[in-house]
Amino acid sequence: MTTGSVSPRRADTRRNNERIIAAAKESLTTSGEVSYNAIAKKAEVGVGTVYRHFPTPESLILAVYQREVHNLVEAVPALLKDNPPEQALRKWIGHVAGYLMTKRGLASAMQAATTSHAEFAAKSYEAILSALSTLLDANAEAGTIRPGLDPSTVMQALGGMMFLDPNGDWEGDTQRLFDLLWLGLRAC
Numbered sequence: 519m520t521t522g523s524v525s526p527r528r529a530d531t532r533r534n535n536e537r538i539i540a541a542a543k544e545s546l547t548t549s550g551e552v553s554y555n556a557i558a559k560k561a562e563v564g565v566g567t568v569y570r571h572f573p574t575p576e577s578l579i580l581a582v583y584q585r586e587v588h589n590l591v592e593a594v595p596a597l598l599k600d601n602p603p604e605q606a607l608r609k610w611i612g613h614v615a616g617y618l619m620t621k622r623g624l625a626s627a628m629q630a631a632t633t634s635h636a637e638f639a640a641k642s643y644e645a646i647l648s649a650l651s652t653l654l655d656a657n658a659e660a661g662t663i664r665p666g667l668d669p670s671t672v673m674q675a676l677g678g679m680m681f682l683d684p685n686g687d688w689e690g691d692t693q694r695l696f697d698l699l700w701l702g703l704r705a706c
């Protein structure tokens with residue numbers, strides 16, 4: 519085993535992978551389609567590179583979905599570090615709303631792409647629920663919300679975000695939804 523910096527070729531491979539996923543996310547968000555040629559052009563790589571990284575549309579769709587879930591979960595520690603718990607929760611819910619706007623394009627693609635959708639979605643939901651639980655615990659510890667709230671119940675209350683209009687003021691609507699939810703979460 520060797521240690522040290524990553525070889526330039528390996529770093530280039532990672533950069534290509536990231537650009538492909540970003541381009542695929544944009545494509546799925548705007549059109550709901552996976553066109554390897556369009557994704558390759560947007561990612562500024564050859565179409566063969568896209569196929570090498572993601573041999574099937576299903577593998578590309580799942581990579582985009584996994585990236586979105588990963589970003590939601592990984593945002594929590596930084597949000598808690600840089601913000602008071604209430605603000606961290608508010609900002610994270612904004613991230614969730616943005617994720618849902620992306621997921622609209624991913625949802626039908628995922629349905630068509632994989633038969634293991636239910637298991638994959640369940641694992642993703644558990645990861646997101648764990649991130650929410652961390653935020654709720656931080657707020658309960660800070661005394662801003664009632665302790666002992668069930669993260670599943672709070673997530674269900676956030677279900678209204680499924681009705682946000684991606685072409686409307688979904689960010690403003692998210693803040694208004696959070697304000698309403700906050701009234702129910704607050705410590706008395």
